[in-house]
Amino acid sequence: MIISKAPVLTDKQLAEIEQIVGEFGCKIQVIHGAHRQIYAIIGDERSETMVNRLLGLSYVDRVDRMESIYKFMDRRSDLSRHRMKIGGVELGQEPLVIAGHCTIDPDNSAAFFETAAAVKEAGAHVIRGGVWKPRTSPHSFQGTVRSLGFLLEARERTGLPVIAEVMDEAQLRLAVEAEVDMLQIGTRNALNYTLLAEVGRQTAEPGIPVLLKRSRHMGPIDEFIAAAEYIVANGNPNVIFCPRGTMPMLDGYRNHPDEAVAPLLKEKSWAPVVFDPSHSVGRANYVPAASLAAIAYGADGLIIETHVDPISGIGDDPKQSIKPKVLKALIADVRVVWALRSRWQANGNSSDAA
Ligand code: PEP
Numbered sequence: 001m002i003i004s005k006a007p008v009l010t011d012k013q014l015a016e017i018e019q020i021v022g023e024f025g026c027k028i029q030v031i032h033g034a035h036r037q038i039y040a041i042i043g044d045e046r047s048e049t050m051v052n053r054l055l056g057l058s059y060v061d062r063v064d065r066m067e068s069i070y071k072f073m074d075r076r077s078d079l080s081r082h083r084m085k086i087g088g089v090e091l092g093q094e095p096l097v098i099a100g101h102c103t104i105d106p107d108n109s110a111a112f113f114e115t116a117a118a119v120k121e122a123g124a125h126v127i128r129g130g131v132w133k134p135r136t137s138p139h140s141f142q143g144t145v146r147s148l149g150f151l152l153e154a155r156e157r158t159g160l161p162v163i164a165e166v167m168d169e170a171q172l173r174l175a176v177e178a179e180v181d182m183l184q185i186g187t188r189n190a191l192n193y194t195l196l197a198e199v200g201r202q203t204a205e206p207g208i209p210v211l212l213k214r215s216r217h218m219g220p221i222d223e224f225i226a227a228a229e230y231i232v233a234n235g236n237p238n239v240i241f242c243p244r245g246t247m248p249m250l251d252g253y254r255n256h257p258d259e260a261v262a263p264l265l266k267e268k269s270w271a272p273v274v275f276d277p278s279h280s281v282g283r284a285n286y287v288p289a290a291s292l293a294a295i296a297y298g299a300d301g302l303i304i305e306t307h308v309d310p311i312s313g314i315g316d317d318p319k320q321s322i323k324p325k326v327l328k329a330l331i332a333d334v335r336v337v338w339a340l341r342s343r344w345q346a347n348g349n350s351s352d353a354a
């Protein structure tokens with residue numbers, strides 16, 4: 001990773017470093033940070049001569065050669081200073097709340113617009129709405145591109161940014177073209193490395209934040225961080241970890257609740273964590289407790305399925321969605337837990353307990 005003295009290299013300087021690394025069989029990948037560009041060396045960057053030649057350039061500050069399977073996502077990476085702002089919220093400064101339908105019902109767009117207005121009133125910063133849906137059964141409703149129009153209309157009506165899941169390159173292209181503000185990669189595709197790389201490439205220039213769910217089949221924390229690395233290594237550092245429960249070992253919850261991974265992720269990586277209580281526990285009445293626990297553990301935000309009339313919804317909404325009035329009360333208590341957590345952190349009590 002090449003750290004330049006100025007935040008951005010000129011075209012001529014970039015061409016020069018590309019030429020040098022090219023002589024050693026490497027390439028440069030530009031990663032668009034909020035305050036500076038990162039120039040990653042792709043390929044074997046161990047060549048002493050190559051590094052020395054780069055260090056000899058007047059505009060190069062240093063060359064980091066970190067041995068890690070996720071050198072960009074690593075806490076020690078230069079990217080750890082990268083900050084993200086979504087819906088007016090700087091991640092880490094106050095809790096980010098994303099809320100809305102699991103699935104937009106194209107035959108009842110009015111309910112979605114009502115939910116969008118209600119979650120805004122409740123204090124959410126981003127509206128979620130499933131356009132294309134990954135369903136266990138091929139006979140279940142798969143979503144429709146028509147719902148992309150409804151998602152954009154909800155943005156128009158509320159002025160809030162919107163998020164939707166994409167599952168393949170065609171959907172990705174449509175969502176990027178439609179300037180969807182934030183993209184979700186779901187649990188099923190969290191291990192789809194070619195898609196993750198393509199997401200990184202296509203979202204790099206607009207810098208669209210990508211919420212990467214934890215795969216239901218991911219065990220080691222490193223596997224989750226390395227999946228995010230695919231997106232960042234292909235140009236977009238705006239990646240957010242989203243634990244959402246893994247394979248269940250309890251028979252009461254939909255998935256195995258994993259809000260406790262937040263501090264583990266933060267020990268190793270710098271990216272924010274936005275927890276999904278809805279898919280983790282899978283039942284609306286457990287969502288508030290899971291949300292508060294996640295914030296206590298260190299999550300930077302929550303993505304919560306919410307619906308004005310859950311029983312009339314489709315997809316997960318009838319069983320998982322909370323109502324906007326519950327969301328509003330929950331957001332107030334999320335702020336209370338956030339303040340408690342900040343107090344513990346400020347006093348250093350968390351580390352003293354170790
Ligand atoms: C969803 O957010 O509705 C969804 C399908 O999520 P996951 O990929 O976590 O199951």
Ligand code: MN
Pocket residue numbers: 102103279305315316
């Ligand atoms: Mn869902």
